[in-house]
Amino acid sequence: MESPDPRERLLQLAERRGASLSALSRLVGKNPSYLQQFVRKGSPRKLEEQDRATLARFFGVDEEQLGKSKDISSASNDPAPQTWIDVPRLMQGVSAGHGAMGEGEHAFDAVRFSARWLRSMGLEPRMLSAITVQGDSMEPTLRDGDEILVDRSLRPPRDGIHVVRLDDILLVKRLDMGRAGMVMLVSDNAAYRAIECRLDEVQVIGRVVWKGGRI
Template sequence: MSTFATRLREARTALKLSQMALAKRARVSQGLIHKLEHEGDGSTTRLLQIAEALNVRPEWLANGEEPRRWGSPKLMGADEAHLPKGTPQKTEPTAHGYTLIPRFSVEASAGPGNEILQEEVLDRLAFQTAWLEEKNLDPRFLGIIQAMGDSMTPTLCDGDTLLVSMDQRQAMDGRIFVLRSSTGLFVKRLRILPGLTQLISDNDKYPPYEIGIDQSDQWEIIGRVIWVGRELL
């Protein structure tokens, strides 16, 4: 029976990575990788970072739970406990031609997946109603969340504000989507290939996730990223 240490070594060598190269991808020390390959037990707090760098599921890396890699993004349907996917939201029109869009207390990882702990409306941001109409965006299906991590730089940066259209859940090649897996929310660019979907990080130091078409129950699309805003300090 394989152990965490042997699975870690197997996944690393399959990508032809040295311990140092893996450490750089996962943003950890080479000493940690060496230690985990000899006496690791899957309880490391860096599990998600290492799994993403290896393009494997953290559940497989930690305890051998199959499948090894992620499944294919779903196009419809989901647990409604977190982000209100596909459900019309209450919006608040304002005077002077603006519509208020809710900002939720969840983050989408542009790095290792961010665990979803809760979701509530923090506040609302104003967007020009004419601009929303020009882009054919229904404000009832819009929500605002925050990006976390660096895997989508330079397109998206840590702390960026993302406007997400939660009625646009049809996978589209080359577009950026918020997706959910069992480990949290991710924001990735989709690449649609015959029999395969890849989740692409715009930061080329992160390898793509390869998702087989026969593994359709591991991921679901929450919505498409329409707009990004950031502070320049």
């Protein structure tokens, strides 16, 4: 089977992930126009090995889709291809306080997870994002500066900790779906009052499925 053109494939993967070429260029440590020139002008003629490997892990695909020559002799000896997945870290934070405005959803870095662990959690890598928590309203569960993994898979809203958008403000709150047509945005910190609103007033961005932070 003919290998896909790496430039076309890169554009397809970037569009599917919602990542700009400039953000992906920064991800591999290059200037913002690096991948734009690769795709539009054919310069460089092929991706550098390290850059190709980083992008392949980010998208969760084989490097051959981005231009790596197929090595038949080594393919059969590789017991665990695609062992790691790089989940994009978004520039914006989500408020666990009085509210923070979103500053654009551009990836500036990535957090690496075991592909096997993600599968065991029932998570689809392309639907995941990592975002930083801002504020103290979700303490002690989530603290200011914690990194959270958000699953953006489309599912009906349910109880649990989610990232939501309310009046163009991104919040991380615990959802209480106890009343029909309504939702309570609950803080784990008792100093903050719950916010009651209609379901059509809130956009559920995704469910928080993991956290990490300093000890």
